Amino acid sequence: VEMVLAKNKLVDVLNLLPPHFRELQSEAVGLVRGIAIDAYNKHGDADQSRAILHLSKRFNFKSAELTERLKEDFEKIEELIREERKHEAKLTSGKTAWEVTKNGVRQGDKVLPAAAVSSIRWGIMISGYQHAPKYEFLMAFRDDQQKEVVFSWSASNNIEKQQEHFSSLVQAALAYIAPVIMKKIVTKLDQGKEITIGSCILRKDGVHFSTQGWFFSKAHIVPWGQVTTKIQNGQLFVMNRADPRTSTSMALRDTENAIALQFLSHAADE
Numbered sequence: 001v002e003m004v005l006a007k008n009k010l011v012d013v014l015n016l017l018p019p020h021f022r023e024l025q026s027e028a029v030g031l032v033r034g035i036a037i038d039a040y041n042k043h044g045d046a047d048q049s050r051a052i053l054h055l056s057k058r059f060n061f062k063s064a065e066l067t068e069r070l071k072e073d074f075e076k077i078e079e080l081i082r083e084e085r086k087h088e089a090k091l092t093s094g095k096t097a098w099e100v101t102k103n104g105v106r107q108g109d110k111v112l113p114a115a116a117v118s119s120i121r122w123g124i125m126i127s128g129y130q131h132a133p134k135y136e137f138l139m140a141f142r143d144d145q146q147k148e149v150v151f152s153w154s155a156s157n158n159i160e161k162q163q164e165h166f167s168s169l170v171q172a173a174l175a176y177i178a179p180v181i182m183k184k185i186v187t188k189l190d191q192g193k194e195i196t197i198g199s200c201i202l203r204k205d206g207v208h209f210s211t212q213g214w215f216f217s218k219a220h221i222v223p224w225g226q227v228t229t230k231i232q233n234g235q236l237f238v239m240n241r242a243d244p245r246t247s248t249s250m251a252l253r254d255t256e257n258a259i260a261l262q263f264l265s266h267a268a269d270e
Contacts, residue, residue, distance in 0.1 A: 001035055001052050015060045025061045032056045033070060036077075046080045047102075053077060089172035091165055098151055100172035105141045107149045116143040117177050118184060122170060123234050123253025124163075128156070135159055137166045138253055141177065178259070185260055197257050198250030200238055207238060207261070209248040220246050227265040236261060 005011050014025050036052035039045050053073055061067075088101040099106040104114040119142045128134035133156070140150045151169060155162040185202070188195055194203045201208040206223040220240070228241045236258045239247040252258050 001032065001055060005032075005055060005058070011058045022062050025059060026063045026066050029056050029059045029061050029063075029066060029070075032059075033066075033073065036073070040077070040080065046077055046084055050074075050077045050081065087171050087175035089168040091168070093151075093153065098169075100169055100176065102176050105149050105177065107151065110147075110149055112141055112143045112147060112149055114176055114180050116145070117141050117180055118144050119256035120173055120177055120181060121253060121256050121258065122173070123251065124166065125234070125253060132156065133159075135162060137162065139166070139169050139173065140256075141173075142256065178263070181257060182260060182263055185257070185264070197261060198236075198255040199248045200250075200261065202261075202264070209238065211246065211248065222246070224264070227261075229262045229265045231262070238265075 010028075014021075014028055017025065032052065032055050036049045036056075039052055040049040053070070056070055085102055089099065090101070091098040096108040097106060102114065105112040105117065120140070122139040125136040125138070126133050127136070134154055135156070136152070136154045138150070138152045140148060140152075142148045153162075185195060189202060189204050192204055194201055196202075199209050206221055207227050208219065208221050210217045210219050212218075222238075222240045226241045228239050228244075230237050230239070231252065234252055235249045236252050236255070237247055237249045238261055250258050
């Protein structure tokens with residue numbers, strides 16, 4: 001849109017036109033406004049919509065009605081952007097910025113765009129004594145090029161506050177990063193590809209895993225409609241709903257995209 005307006009100095013020409021052409025000036029602004037509205041209504045991109053809407057400010061026009069409509073548009077788009085970004089987490093470790101936002105993951109100068117993230121894992125490990133526990137928090141992201149960002153810290157005091165910080169990272173990851181990863185996983189499964197998550201192999205027909213018997217291991221195939229999961233003590237258990245004894249487990253903290261199995265099992269239920 002910006003390139004079109006810059007071509008042949010279109011905005012400058014329209015702004016220099018005499019009063020007789022005010023209707024044409026208003027029409028041009030109306031077209032830019034319409035594209036901005038479509039950017040959100042058709043593509044759900046509030047930031048892009050706002051950027052396009054700001055281009056309308058380059059025009060000189062006298063329509064009071066259009067001015068009022070644009071004012072309402074700016075207020076609405078700002079409200080939508082605030083709503084979209086309400087789960088963003090922005091913390092500081094020492095002098096290093098930690099962020100999980102709609103745009104992606106940032107740790108100081110290291111940035112992973114949201115669209116590039118392909119795996120995530122997180123968890124809390126508790127060690128030490130009953131009356132003096134030590135909490136170790138971890139959240140890790142990896143992109144398509146194997147570039148990794150790891151947020152980790154330990155705490156023995158003010159645990160409630162540390163858990164709040166960790167919860168804010170988890171909430172942001174679920175809101176902005178997990179949907180991107182799930183879309184990639186579902187696309188691969190729909191294409192007939194297989195995906196390995198911990199002890200499980202995901203295929204279009206269901207979840208494949210093995211259990212160890214006294215002498216031999218036994219292979220299992222659990223159709224998606226029968227897959228159920230539960231989380232207990234940092235472990236994700238994947239089970240056959242028809243026979244809960246048929247199960248496997250993995251550590252959420254150590255297994256990339258383990259949480260995806262829970263999302264997929266819930267989606268199958270729906």
